Amino acid sequence: MDWDDLRIFLAVARTESLSGAGRRLGLDASTVGRRIARLEGAVGAALFLKTPQGYQLTAEGARLIPPAEAAEQAAAAASEAVRVEAGITGQLRIGAPDGCANYLLPQVARDLCKAHPGLEVQIVALPRVVNLTRREADMAIAVSPPDAGRLTVQRLADYRLHLAAHRDYLAEHPPLTSLQALKDHRMISYIPDMIFDRELDYLSATGVETAQISSNSVAVQMQALRAGAGVGIVHDFALPFAPGVTRVLTDSISLTRSFWLIRHADDRGSRRLTLLAEALAQGVRAEIHRLEGQLPTPD
Template sequence: MKWDDLRVFLAVARQSRLLAAGRSLALDPATVGRRITALEEALGARLFDRSPQGYAMTETGRSLLVHAQAMEAQASAASEEIGGRADSLSGIVRIGAPDGVSNYLLVDACEALSRDNPDLQVQAVALPRMFSLSKREADLAITLSPPSAGRLTVRKIADYRLHLYARSDVVAAAAPVRGLEDLRGVRGIGFISDMIFDKELDYYALLGRESEPALTSNSLIMQLSWCLRGCGLCILPDFVAREHGELEVVLPEEIGLTRAFYLVRHQDDARVARINRMAEVIVEWMRSALIPGEAARGA
């Protein structure tokens, strides 16, 4: 079995369509299709079920996927160890994270790694959703809940706090604010309930709110923009709100949430130097931003 054939198999397994797989491999779709058919004939087994919706792996295909991913990781590690420079990283590393994390916690970490390794391409995918490491949508993912299945390695980064925030003039207009009942006339800002990709983001349900906020988005950055414009109240991570002096905490004793970030990666990448280094840089920078005194301790 040739490694080039397995590369084609991996691309189709991850993309589910010949066109998308061909783009990732710089091959035309017809060539990709022929290579998959030839691999199936060589193995004497069907790897994919074809349909108008794309290519879906069979049980045999899923079995082969585990071995193909392991070979891919070994090939990548060997390439870095033999062909790369010992003191510099090269290639591509992609990290997937919620948009709030990407915009407020990863900017400096990604830039520092790129600056220190000129041959390394750092890709940050900032989307409010979960990422599939098995499909190689990302090499590393930051999540709010640790996954419970898959060949994954999970590392807790740190806890972080959230509070209810509003622009100071919005709070002044609602004064005096002694409890949640005093805020009934102020619009709420939050996540769209049927688009919440992690239960840890369902803040208003935890606060006992029966209806959705008046302004909702699946993007934390858009929620922040509304809050900064004085459109209403929004539950925000403290690491986001502290960058905006016009925002103030509302009812800090009554409304305070604790959540955690986790770094998730595929077990097969344990020997890939660029991913290992990226993981360490991310944890170091995020902990220094989230844990008081962590930067001084050099953790």
């Protein structure tokens, strides 16, 4: 059985489409379809059932997943065995919530690429948890540890969040002397039905039920604060990127959350990914510390 056919089989299983697998592998969909047909001929069984939702594994296809993934791991190990130790090369795809992806990972990626000039870093910012089982990324950062799946989880770092607003907004609106005073202000927060993790439900900590301006993106919320649109809870590490936005009511609300690094359990034997995971963890911790350290001490 050809390993390259198994590689294509895994891509279709993970993306549930020929075109998605083709984009991932740099092949056209018709080539992917032909290779799947060739593999099905070799095993003597249909591996996928085409449905309106995409290509779904048959029972025979599901049974092929474990040996195909074992072959994938063996190929990766062989590649690592001949890789020059002077620097890590190839592609690293990191999935992360957009606050981390926007304000932390660009600097971390810069340092990784400086240390390893042959490395290509891809940052996937999604308003949901990245699916490592489908190999959407090599590793992922999340705001809660997963409770299912064949995954390994490592606590990265804690970070803090506070209410904040632009100085111009504060100058034009009633004084913010207590949480009760928030009723006289426009609130900025997440769209309630698009909160994908309970740890992101910051608005409930304020006692305010409704935000007048909302987005599923932390970056959009921050831009709204910079525009003087209202008051919102944001990451302390994002504030150095928003001149004029300052923390308020720090004695009333101070939230602490954690980032978690998640990897597929099958990747534990990959020395390359382990080294990159260690460097990523160190970089994220250092960047949170650096950015939070730039903020003035709360009154």
